[in-house]
Amino acid sequence: MPLIKNRYGKGRVRVMRIHRDGDRHEVSQLSIKAMLEGDFARTFTHADNSSTVSTDTIKNIVNVVARENTGLSPEDFCQVLAQRYLDTYPQISSVSITSHETKWSRLSFDGKPHPHSFVLDGNGRPTVEVAVKRGGPMTMSSGVDNFAFMKSTQSGWENYVKDRYTTIPPTNDRLCATSMVATWRWSGRPASYPATNARILATLLQVFATTYSWSVQDSLYRMGEAALAAVPEISDISMACPNMHFILMNLSAFGLDNDNQVFLPTDEPHGQIECTVARG
Template sequence: MPSLASARYGKDNVRVFKVDRDEKTGVQTVTEMTVCCLLEGEIETSYTKADNSVVVATDSIKNTIYIKAKEHPVNPPELYASYLGQHFLDTYPHISTANIDVTVHRWTRLAVDGAPHPHSFIRDGEETRNVEATISRTGGLALRSSIRKLTVLKSTGSAFHGFVRDEFTLLPETWDRILSTDVDSTWAWRAFKTLADVEKAAADKRFDDAWEAARSIIIKTFSTDESASVQNTMYKMCEQILEVVPEVDTAGFTLPNKHYFELDLSWHKGIKNTGKDAEVYVPQSGPNGLIKCEVSRDTATLAHR
């Protein structure tokens, strides 16, 4: 006899834009988000017996996302996601878990004549600030913060050699190469017991400070590390995030290696364009390397012993 192993449902791709206005200064701040909210609980009969009495309509979920954005701050996104998830547990006794994903899209304030403009902004990249929140009756509030689509490149300072060579290996070893990636960095917070604990962390700017620290670590380490491999560079980043943010239990990265290949032009008048003479490269759309890791606090501690 088949049985429902797991189920969740809700609303995805809910786009929200909020303007905060400081009436005293005239300065406005904008936040654009894409929100996904999926609910779990005693909902199996809606699947197995066509019983819609346990279903909170996804249209209602969408409306709740907007209303909570009006009623509460949307920054930091960790706090907004917690408010939203807690609402569903407080309102519907049969809902046991709310899964909230928030993607904050990057709008940067414009500078005009060297001064920040009070209400004009520019989209300066595809980078996003993300939160995955799981709010449950038994597990408290579990938050995972992340930076995604931070595209970086350096034209030197990266090598890759000493790797396994066998009958299938064509890749030459290199002591100097272009390194580029779209950074996906995630750090998991120690579980918060109550919404009040999340509110306190937000008031203390722990979420914002962690995001700023992680972003600075990524940019500085990527730029300055004499990279022996993507694997080693990303591990160094994880170690530093865990060191700087003590409330985080794990830090991890997913990094695609976006290749730029040398182009042999010797066929035309003997032009030298490989090795130390390489100047013109061919960007590759795929295939690409994909490297992942997650480092826990214990692992990072052991690495220093």
């Protein structure tokens, strides 16, 4: 039987880089997945390992490239890492690198950033995906996974399809929250990947927070439009937003009203809203 597709690599390679610039340190904690395609079919079909790079070696290269590039942004680091595999092993035809970052935020005291102390930031994991084929262009996207945000009003759900299966009532005042997965594809190199990523997130949040939401779909589209307008170096942005539901509690048994004040948080089952906004 033919082997029609194969690839292999190393996942969850965890590495912490510390870049020292005098007393000031920058930290970058990444979890890397490196996947290779190329002349490896005989390993699967003929028990022939003669051209196959061990997955332990793939992991070691992550650490070596990390040591040689402590100050690179995750985007630049993943590009250098992908190219290292191609430069080292001619039997590799393409490389895919995925990075998830654990965020550490710098502590400040009396308004002054501390040079080498940090606190774990639990909201969202920045992501990078790099793909490159030998002799072809390198493509890259950045994003964020599990990035949660909410607003307690200025959100509604009205004028939707109603039939005998519909039970949810319309509202023009609801709590709206989501845990977003978003990615944006780069068509040009920004002056700073970290600063530009931060600007994209700030733009998304500003649209969400400061405008009325007729639906999650409505907000996502306008958020995507704003991100593309703010950052010319990206070609499109994809967002997937599962609703974090808050169910209004019935307190009438206790002689109490509940005017959007007390809720039961739940995320199962959830609405799953997804869209991609691209340049025309």
